[in-house]
Amino acid sequence: MDKSVAIELKNITKTFGSVCANKNVCLTARRGEILAILGENGSGKTTLMNMISGIYFPDSGSIFVNGEEVVIRSPKDAFDLKIGMIHQHFKLVDLFTATENIILGLKEEKGFNIKRSAARITEITDLYGFELEPNKKIYDMSVSEKQTVEIVKVLYRGADILILDEPTAVLTPQETEKLFNVLRRMRDDGKAIIIITHKLNEVMEISDRVAVLRKGEYIATLDTDKTTENELTEMMVGKKVNLNITRTEPKNSEVRLEVNNLDCMNRDGIKLLDNVSFDVKSGEILGVAGIAGSGQRELLEAIAGLQRFQSGDVLYHNPNTGDVESLRDKTPIQIRELGVRLSFVPEDRLGMGLIGNMDIVDNMMLRSYRKGKTMFLQRKEPKDLAEHIINDLQVVTPSSATPVRRLSGGNIQKVLVGREIASSPTVLMAAYPVRGLDVNSSYTIYNLLNKQKEKGVAVIFVGEDLDVLIELCDRILVIANGRIAGIVDGRTAVKEEIGMLMTKNGRGEENE
Amino acid sequence: MELICGFIQRAILQGTPLLYGATGEILTEKSGNLNLGIPGIMYIGAISGVVGGFVYQTNAATVVTLWAILIPLICCLAGSLLTSLIYCFLTITLRANQNVTGLAITTFGVGVGNFFGGSLIKIIKSDVPYLSLTKIAKAYKITLPFAEDMGPIGKAIFSYGFMVYLAIIIAVAVSVFLKRTRAGLHLRSVGENPATADAAGINVTRHKYFATSIGGMIAGLGGLFYIMDYSNGIWSNNGFGDRGWLAIAIVIFATWKPLVAIVGSYLFGALYILFNYINVPIQFLPLIQMLPYIVTIVVLVAVSMRKKRENQPPASLGLSYFREER
Numbered sequence: 090m091d092k093s094v095a096i097e098l099k100n101i102t103k104t105f106g107s108v109c110a111n112k113n114v115c116l117t118a119r120r121g122e123i124l125a126i127l128g129e130n131g132s133g134k135t136t137l138m139n140m141i142s143g144i145y146f147p148d149s150g151s152i153f154v155n156g157e158e159v160v161i162r163s164p165k166d167a168f169d170l171k172i173g174m175i176h177q178h179f180k181l182v183d184l185f186t187a188t189e190n191i192i193l194g195l196k197e198e199k200g201f202n203i204k205r206s207a208a209r210i211t212e213i214t215d216l217y218g219f220e221l222e223p224n225k226k227i228y229d230m231s232v233s234e235k236q237t238v239e240i241v242k243v244l245y246r247g248a249d250i251l252i253l254d255e256p257t258a259v260l261t262p263q264e265t266e267k268l269f270n271v272l273r274r275m276r277d278d279g280k281a282i283i284i285i286t287h288k289l290n291e292v293m294e295i296s297d298r299v300a301v302l303r304k305g306e307y308i309a310t311l312d313t314d315k316t317t318e319n320e321l322t323e324m325m326v327g328k329k330v331n332l333n334i335t336r337t338e339p340k341n342s343e344v345r346l347e348v349n350n351l352d353c354m355n356r357d358g359i360k361l362l363d364n365v366s367f368d369v370k371s372g373e374i375l376g377v378a379g380i381a382g383s384g385q386r387e388l389l390e391a392i393a394g395l396q397r398f399q400s401g402d403v404l405y406h407n408p409n410t411g412d413v414e415s416l417r418d419k420t421p422i423q424i425r426e427l428g429v430r431l432s433f434v435p436e437d438r439l440g441m442g443l444i445g446n447m448d449i450v451d452n453m454m455l456r457s458y459r460k461g462k463t464m465f466l467q468r469k470e471p472k473d474l475a476e477h478i479i480n481d482l483q484v485v486t487p488s489s490a491t492p493v494r495r496l497s498g499g500n501i502q503k504v505l506v507g508r509e510i511a512s513s514p515t516v517l518m519a520a521y522p523v524r525g526l527d528v529n530s531s532y533t534i535y536n537l538l539n540k541q542k543e544k545g546v547a548v549i550f551v552g553e554d555l556d557v558l559i560e561l562c563d564r565i566l567v568i569a570n571g572r573i574a575g576i577v578d579g580r581t582a583v584k585e586e587i588g589m590l591m592t593k594n595g596r597g598e599e600n601e
Numbered sequence: 602m603e604l605i606c607g608f609i610q611r612a613i614l615q616g617t618p619l620l621y622g623a624t625g626e627i628l629t630e631k632s633g634n635l636n637l638g639i640p641g642i643m644y645i646g647a648i649s650g651v652v653g654g655f656v657y658q659t660n661a662a663t664v665v666t667l668w669a670i671l672i673p674l675i676c677c678l679a680g681s682l683l684t685s686l687i688y689c690f691l692t693i694t695l696r697a698n699q700n701v702t703g704l705a706i707t708t709f710g711v712g713v714g715n716f717f718g719g720s721l722i723k724i725i726k727s728d729v730p731y732l733s734l735t736k737i738a739k740a741y742k743i744t745l746p747f748a749e750d751m752g753p754i755g756k757a758i759f760s761y762g763f764m765v766y767l768a769i770i771i772a773v774a775v776s777v778f779l780k781r782t783r784a785g786l787h788l789r790s791v792g793e794n795p796a797t798a799d800a801a802g803i804n805v806t807r808h809k810y811f812a813t814s815i816g817g818m819i820a821g822l823g824g825l826f827y828i829m830d831y832s833n834g835i836w837s838n839n840g841f842g843d844r845g846w847l848a849i850a851i852v853i854f855a856t857w858k859p860l861v862a863i864v865g866s867y868l869f870g871a872l873y874i875l876f877n878y879i880n881v882p883i884q885f886l887p888l889i890q891m892l893p894y895i896v897t898i899v900v901l902v903a904v905s906m907r908k909k910r911e912n913q914p915p916a917s918l919g920l921s922y923f924r925e926e927r
Contacts, residue, residue: 182789182794184910185789193786193798194790
């Protein structure tokens with residue numbers, strides 16, 4: 090079979106501000122071959138592919154398509170080079186049929202004829218074995234069908250280099266299997282396919298070759314059949330870094346929170362949490378590690394009472410009364426009053442917990458407004474609290490009356506975490522509290538968490554950086570695909586072990 | 602029989618300005634622009650036509666039918682286009698809030714209409730508070746020559762000036778455009794999901810500008826029809842009343858379908874004049890006049906309860922589109 094080089098990247102570098110997303114990346118994709126690009130979160134996989142599909146423009150380096158150097162400045166340039174990218178987030182008009190979505194924006198010479206377009210779509214789907222009804226509306230479709238529409242859309246436009254960004258993230262195992270069959274057929278048809286993923290078992294299953302990225306750097310490209318999962322994990326996570334975070338031994342530790350057999354489904358019936366059981370002890374930091382979107386958010390929200398769960402229970406051991414209480418039927422406010430506090434820092438940082446246009450004092454009041462005795466607000470207490478947080482956590486702000494959105498990201502997060510800590514919680518859940526922070530601010534937050542731990546608070550820390558988790562946490566719970574892949578001791582854990590657990594396909598256990 | 606056919610005839614005449622307004626607003630809303638300036642644009646369309654007709658009637662030695670129709674028509678289109686462009690510039694280019702801008706345009710349009718209308722009435726030193734363009738109106742009211750001999754049923758179908766039929770033709774054309782053409786598909790995608798349309802290479806700004814401007818021009822014709830045909834060429838300040846708002850209500854009633862808007866407009870027209878045909882004590886008259894609005898509310902409730910996706914407003918209706926905010 091023709092295995093000519095379809096696309097070649099040479100020394101591609103891309104920086105965003107001071108962050109280097111891609112550094113001297115070299116990559117080759119051939120026709121009739123599936124290339125997997127493997128890396129952790131934030132290792133620059135998607136950035137790299139966005140440069141091929143024209144969304145970003147590389148700072149330096151060159152791209153060759155079919156042996157000729159090309160400049161890709163816009164998605165249209167990529168189109169013209171027959172490069173098609175299927176993004177994680179679908180771009181479809183819900184109210185339209187599959188056909189209408191596929192031909193959207195095209196200027197076909199033959200004129201406008203839905204039936205003819207639908208016939209061509211059927212040709213394509215028959216050729217590669219897709220299952221797609223051209224006249225079905227998008228809002229009636231499952232996620233996998235929507236993905237099919239996106240892929241057919243790209244093929245309809247004549248693409249022969251296909252890039253798929255984490256295509257299996259939203260699919261069930263059966264759907265994944267179907268997708269892989271289609272991809273194999275397209276490969277045999279002579280198309281070059283690049284698939285971005287962080288799931289090792291899928292890399293082993295589908296790809297012919299695999300390229301590994303780590304923190305924006307290109308590590309190597311290997312033939313899939315000549316490598317092992319262990320070797321790939323090592324390349325992916327790299328060597329351990331010493332961070333020097335002080336970790337004290339847990340004192341007087343007793344069970345504070347028990348999670349039993351928690352099941353949680355989203356509206357489409359896809360399991361977000363699957364039989365999750367663990368406990369959290371007072372005076373310890375329980376780390377939660379996992380690929381983004383593996384169910385961390387749902388887990389914390391289920392504990393805080395914000396997410397309904399189908400079965401299972403959350404038991405709270407009240408330190409004041411000694412009672413064991415179920416949080417299942419409690420409202421979020423009742424749960425908060427028991428001292429279970431959640432500070433969640435979402436990707437856009439401001440989305441949850443703080444209101445950008447309000448000042449620090451008002452944001453403090455968001456948690457205490459119910460305590461007022463009269464109909465008028467009492468600003469004295471929250472103002473003291475705000476001043477207290479500003480001094481203690483060294484929040485850089487002109488005054489406590491400055492709107493929160495004008496603060497820098499680090500200071501916003503200090504305010505958010507500080508507010509939850511100020512209520513002297515018994516369980517503190519901090520999700521991504523150091524997201525986007527520089528090193529110094531991060532250490533301030535780690536110290537805050539450590540202080541809470543010394544006070545006997547049960548801390549749950551959801552983090553992205555494995556090195557930090559290993560240095561900071563007493564125990565690390567690894568979550569993969571909504572299941573607990575394992576709980577390891579922070580003192581003895583090694584990165585490779587956690588990396589392996591994170592990428593374990595929680596639903597495919599019967600195959601192991 | 603005579604009574605029923607007369608009623609139908611009056612209802613169709615009453616409904617036609619509403620149909621123009623509703624068709625224009627449907628086209629506009631399909632691009633995601635909620636143009637609440639439609640009542641104002643209809644006012645401006647009317648007064649532009651009146652000014653054009655007035656200038657022609659007072660300066661021409663003899664009134665030629667063709668010019669009597671064309672001059673007000675072109676003035677009307679130009680006036681409503683200009684007003685729509687103000688709305689477009691504010692909401693699409695400057696991304697101003699669509700509701701506020703629309704309401705401002707309505708206030709502005711009514712004011713402009715009354716100002717120029719009032720001035721014209723002053724200029725001719727009229728004793729009564731209205732301006733009469735009977736010669737122009739005559740041209741607009743030319744019917745098919747055989748209409749008079751058709752009996753009551755034929756009269757109910759054929760006895761109108763050309764603008765009644767034009768309204769139906771435009772509504773059907775807009776329906777075909779939206780459903781059956783590539784440009785219509787692109788326009789609908791802009792109103793549903795502009796980010797997707799943008800990614801597919803469709804020029805969102807241009808589609809919004811075109812749809813809103815053309816929609817405004819269609820609506821403006823409704824104002825012109827009201828003066829030249831329905832009112833026999835007589836302008837009086839505030840004479841157009843609340844018909845612009847009814848037109849917007851019909852858009853919802855028709856669930857954004859121009860063909861349903863045809864039926865809806867005539868139905869609303871019938872409800873509008875119903876009080877002339879039934880005997881109710883004078884103190885209950887306002888209750889009958891409320892009917893069109895009650896029907897709108899009932900339809901709104903019914904549509905939102907059925908939750909059929911096709912009957913919902915365009916998904917990005919009322920939202921400005923920023924490319925960077927994806």
